[in-house]
Amino acid sequence: MAPNAALPAPTALAPKTPAVxxxxxxxxxxxxxxxNLVGAIRPIVAGQYRAETIVFLADLHALTVTHQPAQIRAxxxxxxxxxxxxxxxxxxxxxxxxxxxxQHTELHYLLECATGYGEAHRMIQxxxxxxxxxxxxxxxxxxxxxxxxxxxxxxxxxxPVGDDQSQHLELTxxxxxxxxxxxxxxxxxxxxxxxxxxxxxxxxxDPTAKMGKTNASGAGTIFLLDPPExxxxxxxxxxxxxxxxxxxxxxxxxxxxxLLEILASCLGGSPVALAADYGSYAQLKNAVAEALEAMLxxxxxxxxxxxxxxxxxxxxxxxxxxxxxxxxTNTIHRAKDALGLLSH
Ligand code: AMP
Numbered sequence: 001m002a003p004n005a006a007l008p009a010p011t012a013l014a015p016k017t018p019a020v021x022x023x024x025x026x027x028x029x030x031x032x033x034x035x036n037l038v039g040a041i042r043p044i045v046a047g048q049y050r051a052e053t054i055v056f057l058a059d060l061h062a063l064t065v066t067h068q069p070a071q072i073r074a075x076x077x078x079x080x081x082x083x084x085x086x087x088x089x090x091x092x093x094x095x096x097x098x099x100x101x102x103q104h105t106e107l108h109y110l111l112e113c114a115t116g117y118g119e120a121h122r123m124i125q126x127x128x129x130x131x132x133x134x135x136x137x138x139x140x141x142x143x144x145x146x147x148x149x150x151x152x153x154x155x156x157x158x159x160p161v162g163d164d165q166s167q168h169l170e171l172t173x174x175x176x177x178x179x180x181x182x183x184x185x186x187x188x189x190x191x192x193x194x195x196x197x198x199x200x201x202x203x204x205x206d207p208t209a210k211m212g213k214t215n216a217s218g219a220g221t222i223f224l225l226d227p228p229e230x231x232x233x234x235x236x237x238x239x240x241x242x243x244x245x246x247x248x249x250x251x252x253x254x255x256x257x258x259l260l261e262i263l264a265s266c267l268g269g270s271p272v273a274l275a276a277d278y279g280s281y282a283q284l285k286n287a288v289a290e291a292l293e294a295m296l297x298x299x300x301x302x303x304x305x306x307x308x309x310x311x312x313x314x315x316x317x318x319x320x321x322x323x324x325x326x327x328x329t330n331t332i333h334r335a336k337d338a339l340g341l342l343s344h
Contacts, residue, residue: 020051022193023156025058025098025147028075029067030213032082034222034292035201037299038265043160043195045087053093054154054324055083060098060105061147064140065133081313082224085302090316098150100321103328107149108142110335114179115145115171124167148172153328155188160195183338187331201262204238207254225300228293235259235289246278256281259288266291 024044026032032041047053057076076097088095098104120126120141130136139146147168151159152175161169169192176187201211205220212221220238222231240255248271250257260271263284267274278284306313336343 020158021054021154021156022047022051022158022160023054023056023151023154024160025056025061025150026079026083027058027061028072028079029062029065030075031223031225032079033211033213033224034262035211036213037086037224038201039162039195039199040160041083041086041088043199044083044093048089048093051158054156055088055093055095056101056150056324057095057097058150061143064137064143065129077310077313078225080317081303081306082299084313084316085299085306086224090320094320094324095316096320096324097317100317101153101324101328103153103325103332104146104149106332107153107328107335108146110332110339111145111148111152111175111179112142113339114182115148115175119171119174120144123171125164144168144171145175148175151190152176152187153331154324155327155331156190157188158193159190161192162195166192166194179335179338186334186338201265202254202258204234204255204258207239207258222292222296224296225303226296228297231292231296232289235292236285238285238288240281244280246275246281246284248272248275256284259284263288263291266295 024040026036026040044053044055057079059072059076062072062075080095080097083095084090123144126141126143129140144167147165148171151169151172159169159172169190173189173191176189180186180189203209203211203220204222205217209220219234222234226234238255238259240259241253243253243256246256246260247253248257248260257271260274263274264271266288278287333343
């Protein structure tokens, strides 16, 4: 039967809603912890069903400060394994290692030619880190330009960023917009998406500081691969406050509020409602230790399973790097053409 000419072709009827593409980079400078899980990994894993998801292990960024080569390699593999263990699906999301996609550094240089020295020098993170260290690497100054390359390489629409990276993403947008205006439309200008404020997990030993990979002793940081007894010990020793009753008051009782928020992130529900279920700090801490153990056990077990075959994780990474290069090569050609370089 001849197609009905009065009707548009089926494809023209299909809603044109291009998938949103998102990118996240994790720096392999430490063991992944509860803050990473709640603030980054869980949103990535949930988002992989709604958005085209790209996750890369930013090993090149890890070289901007003093580093141990063997440690970077081990942490890169460990983080990849933890991400897979936490539910990142390598058939849905692209999970690769930054240095295995050389187009990151190629675009980095091209973007440096569209970025002012003053712009890089003004970055707060550079100013803070360079004030602390006596010997500052040039790569620390150009770090945000490499970050711009990471993002622009993949034509991403959205970049989840915490407060600490907002200024760098703004620089990415400035450089992309300038490049497009100067040399013709080349890059997709991405927008920042900000995580919910409640996604912030605080250090158990100092609830006024964010839980982090490099906090002094690690006593207040729950690492995702910590054994259950270590998790329990860290939670039972968590700093609270002189009060006795359990209540949610982040302004005045940050330690207890943090424990309630951690509990809420494990069990769901609101910290305020959960507070009513516990009569003492000891009860609350026990509940938090148990909830954390229940949440982290499957990740730890799956990590152990995946670690038995490191060849599998390496293969996932190399396959993804190959796929990432296809898109990246396209972007590099566009950028080189726009700049007047011979791209082919
Ligand atoms: P970092 O480990 O600092 O490189 O952070 C990697 C990602 O984990 C970032 O997207 C952060 O937003 C998230 N993250 C790190 N620490 C925390 C924390 N304490 N609470 C919530 N999210 C965090």
